[in-house]
Amino acid sequence: MKFNRSSGILLHPTSLPGPYGIGDLGPAAYRWIDWLAETGCKLWQILPLGPTGYGDSPYQCFSAFAGNPYLISPDVLIGEGLLTRDDLSEMPDWNPREVDFGAFYLWKPKLLEKAYENFKRNGSNDLNNAVEAFRLENAFWLEDYALFTAIKEAHGGGAWDGWPKELRLRKAAALQNQRDTLADQIRATVFYQYLFYTQWEAVKRHAHNKGLKIVGDIPIFVAMDSSDAWSHQDLFYIGTDGKPSVVAGVPPDYFSPTGQLWGNPLYRWEIHKKDNYAWWMERISATFKLVDIVRIDHFRGFAGYWEIPGGALTAEKGKWVTGPGSQFFTAVRRKYGDLPIIAEDLGEITPDVIALRDEFSLPGMKILQFAFSGPDNPFLPHHYVSNSVVYTGTHDNDTACGWFEKAPEHEKTFAGRYFGKKWETNDNFARDLIRVAWSSVANFAIVPLQDLLLLGSEGRFNFPSTLGGNWDWRMLDSDLSEELKNQLRDLNWLYQR
Numbered sequence: 312m313k314f315n316r317s318s319g320i321l322l323h324p325t326s327l328p329g330p331y332g333i334g335d336l337g338p339a340a341y342r343w344i345d346w347l348a349e350t351g352c353k354l355w356q357i358l359p360l361g362p363t364g365y366g367d368s369p370y371q372c373f374s375a376f377a378g379n380p381y382l383i384s385p386d387v388l389i390g391e392g393l394l395t396r397d398d399l400s401e402m403p404d405w406n407p408r409e410v411d412f413g414a415f416y417l418w419k420p421k422l423l424e425k426a427y428e429n430f431k432r433n434g435s436n437d438l439n440n441a442v443e444a445f446r447l448e449n450a451f452w453l454e455d456y457a458l459f460t461a462i463k464e465a466h467g468g469g470a471w472d473g474w475p476k477e478l479r480l481r482k483a484a485a486l487q488n489q490r491d492t493l494a495d496q497i498r499a500t501v502f503y504q505y506l507f508y509t510q511w512e513a514v515k516r517h518a519h520n521k522g523l524k525i526v527g528d529i530p531i532f533v534a535m536d537s538s539d540a541w542s543h544q545d546l547f548y549i550g551t552d553g554k555p556s557v558v559a560g561v562p563p564d565y566f567s568p569t570g571q572l573w574g575n576p577l578y579r580w581e582i583h584k585k586d587n588y589a590w591w592m593e594r595i596s597a598t599f600k601l602v603d604i605v606r607i608d609h610f611r612g613f614a615g616y617w618e619i620p621g622g623a624l625t626a627e628k629g630k631w632v633t634g635p636g637s638q639f640f641t642a643v644r645r646k647y648g649d650l651p652i653i654a655e656d657l658g659e660i661t662p663d664v665i666a667l668r669d670e671f672s673l674p675g676m677k678i679l680q681f682a683f684s685g686p687d688n689p690f691l692p693h694h695y696v697s698n699s700v701v702y703t704g705t706h707d708n709d710t711a712c713g714w715f716e717k718a719p720e721h722e723k724t725f726a727g728r729y730f731g732k733k734w735e736t737n738d739n740f741a742r743d744l745i746r747v748a749w750s751s752v753a754n755f756a757i758v759p760l761q762d763l764l765l766l767g768s769e770g771r772f773n774f775p776s777t778l779g780g781n782w783d784w785r786m787l788d789s790d791l792s793e794e795l796k797n798q799l800r801d802l803n804w805l806y807q808r
Contacts, residue, residue: 319354337384348521351803356526376452378507455542461496472553527602532575547576560626570626711741713768
């Protein structure tokens, strides 16, 4: 699908401002959409919206289908009569610049429980009917996910591979016993998912009304400790002991000298093929209900992926294995037509990855921070084709200012020659990097908000292959100034975006 020349900003909803410890789907989301639309941008890019697990990463979620209940807005719940202001009386004094996940996980679930208790006591017939209709419409994933979360909570939050054998292997009698015993917890999870989806749909509708499209992610792999892996063990290389025999990652690269050991279970693609990739088709359909354009994270894994033995401590020892390739995307196109998909084609890219991307005319990604090694570097704008998406950096990169502060001298020198100037400050480099992205022939140009705000490394969102201190950056309401809006609007006018 050909994309129209446009621009946008990468900002995950958890980074939105607000008084409740984390960005959510309340008033700040609407103010953000209004501001973004007034800049002339047409795209808002986010990360996966799923419920995060250990490490707080949106790329390691408890479900590939569920929404993160921590994004549910207390303000909206108060407006709907499901909470009162008094319910917020014990709220901690949050740092507005970052998410304190440890404290947050102790507070928000209790608040959601209050909303659920109020729903049980006072929920109208219309609301009860709406929740039940949502449950039936999403039964494919929701029944297993609600049961998974209830059992998980009953076992102290432990990963499913440590549950009793009859639950790990999903014995019918054991599962029914849990459905009966944990019926209230299951219903609560269904209710929270209903709240998330209805609040997100309202945010998305407002974005559409303002002329914005939302770009979202499908990570190619799912988390090992997820409802997906537990409820569809036959689709993965998972043994009867609940342990994966092989796991996902990438070999040593720009980000890590020992590679990245993700630990996700790998797909039995031959099993998926037998039912025409039915699970994947459901996943794609569900994602396009949430967003308008999908970026497939680790697209290269469909051509070939790095297989690491289960139990390995690093990603250094592994082997490349052929992925499902064009058969998969042909099946997607046959079922859904020509979908708006972006291929995240970063990392160790081989000719088969490029061939797969181009066979289906998918735009690839260009990262300017990777560009300054020499004139033949494919990330330099003079090598771009229009069917591509250019970024100053991604959620996995340092900020533009942070990069310039730490970059090798030879890269900074080459960047100066390429731009035809010498920068006295990191800020000026970041501004020029954005301008070059906007002026390029790439159909989409996207910048993380932290780069637009000229933040240094304190604004970095993620350090790949590390735990702790990631995903916690937040903006302030005051960051969205009139001056910044006008600067971005001028760039969009000047470069016809």
